[in-house]
Amino acid sequence: MKVLKFGGSSLADSTQFAKVKQIVEADDARRFVVVSAVGKSAQDPHKITDLLYLCHAHLKYGVSCDQLFAQIAQRFLAIKKALKLTYPIEKDLDLIQASLRKQMPLDYLVSRGEYLTAKLMANYLHYTFLDAKDFLRFAYDGKVDFVKTAELLEHQIAKHDRFVIPGFYGAMPDGSIRIMARGGSDITGAILAQLVQAEVYENWTDVSGILMADPRIIEEPRQIQRITYSELRELSYMGADVLHEDAIFPVKEANIPIHIRNTNDPMNPGTLIMELNDETLRQSDSLITGIAGRKDFSVVAIYKNHMSNEVGIIRRALSVFEQFHISVEHIPSGIDSFSVVVNQADIKDCVYELVAQIKAACECDQVRILHDIALIATVGRHMSARPGISGQLFAQLGQHGINIRMIAQGSDEINIIVGVDNRDFERTIRVIYAHFVETKQEVQTKEDHEEPMI
Numbered sequence: 001m002k003v004l005k006f007g008g009s010s011l012a013d014s015t016q017f018a019k020v021k022q023i024v025e026a027d028d029a030r031r032f033v034v035v036s037a038v039g040k041s042a043q044d045p046h047k048i049t050d051l052l053y054l055c056h057a058h059l060k061y062g063v064s065c066d067q068l069f070a071q072i073a074q075r076f077l078a079i080k081k082a083l084k085l086t087y088p089i090e091k092d093l094d095l096i097q098a099s100l101r102k103q104m105p106l107d108y109l110v111s112r113g114e115y116l117t118a119k120l121m122a123n124y125l126h127y128t129f130l131d132a133k134d135f136l137r138f139a140y141d142g143k144v145d146f147v148k149t150a151e152l153l154e155h156q157i158a159k160h161d162r163f164v165i166p167g168f169y170g171a172m173p174d175g176s177i178r179i180m181a182r183g184g185s186d187i188t189g190a191i192l193a194q195l196v197q198a199e200v201y202e203n204w205t206d207v208s209g210i211l212m213a214d215p216r217i218i219e220e221p222r223q224i225q226r227i228t229y230s231e232l233r234e235l236s237y238m239g240a241d242v243l244h245e246d247a248i249f250p251v252k253e254a255n256i257p258i259h260i261r262n263t264n265d266p267m268n269p270g271t272l273i274m275e276l277n278d279e280t281l282r283q284s285d286s287l288i289t290g291i292a293g294r295k296d297f298s299v300v301a302i303y304k305n306h307m308s309n310e311v312g313i314i315r316r317a318l319s320v321f322e323q324f325h326i327s328v329e330h331i332p333s334g335i336d337s338f339s340v341v342v343n344q345a346d347i348k349d350c351v352y353e354l355v356a357q358i359k360a361a362c363e364c365d366q367v368r369i370l371h372d373i374a375l376i377a378t379v380g381r382h383m384s385a386r387p388g389i390s391g392q393l394f395a396q397l398g399q400h401g402i403n404i405r406m407i408a409q410g411s412d413e414i415n416i417i418v419g420v421d422n423r424d425f426e427r428t429i430r431v432i433y434a435h436f437v438e439t440k441q442e443v444q445t446k447e448d449h450e451e452p453m454i
């Protein structure tokens, strides 16, 4: 069986609802449908979720939200009317409206977007509506209680076999509603896919899969056809706008592929995210899978003569970062120096204090700070255990006059990170893309270079 999740733009109006129905009905295995709230459409530039947040803000400050709520209600009523649905959504809307008051819990109000959307979709598909509050359970620490959730879900699926489920929220142990991070329906879908042991988790959106680079930097970048969970994690950590982290872990653990697909172009193959041991991942026409990056890092460089003979100096420096609650990105090191790469925003307000404490903790000769550094990750499973890739990358940047200020590579060799000046960010991505993607670099068979494992 398959679990599907549709994002807000796939549910923006009755035309989008009709596309969803076609997709669901095209495959009998599509038995679990998770929906986001009605999203932006050509006629309506607002997401229902955003309007609900706005309603809550009005209530909090004692301003009437009647008009806003009417706007929200209208979107649902229009879909019902256009599709000639029979579900009495008016009753739900009246109930919610009657409960609007100053102390209204934000989570309850905002979750109504998904709730109402799922009600209509269930009616349209003739599937059973399964409220997320009746099975998706959080523990008091806010984490999903997988044991309880599995137990509750089992009860529900014993009774019916095709469901529409609102994403983005669940219930606390006391039954109150709790929402997830924005975009949380992806997480609901992933949890469900894991619990029902789906053959695939289809994530339907308005783009045809994941692109190899940011389309704001590379004109019409190629689409990634297959990617491993680890590659995806590297790319999303480095800024690629893909699935929420928490939406990857549940399915990754259960080895369930995620298939990113386009509701507006269902024939497009999309992007398949899967485990590395899958045979199909060996084929690829590109050495690299994708490029992503982020700007605005700072490098804190610590110098001390004969540092290489000293034990514990890096630990002492890092404990200072820990005291300041600063997360460390990378620690490139030299013989008598090492650098700590951090987010610029994190040290902005404490930089003098930080430097003073590092000097005291490490008794070092000098601490230098370099701001406005961009990190760019070139990610690809085919790069691992192949000599010469980083050489090519650095040579290309050198030939284009781009100064590399930092280099880092993970031990699994699927990611080469370079630090450059912020102003070279876009150009670096273009140079790497042009070399590795546009002028096809040959993907040799990996066996040629496989190293023996101890």
Ligand code: ASP
Residues within 6 Å of the ligand: 007, 008, 036, 037, 047, 049, 050, 113, 167, 168, 181, 182, 183, 184, 185, 186
């Ligand atoms: N509707 C929520 C949001 O806009 C959750 C979701 O779409 O997944 O963030």
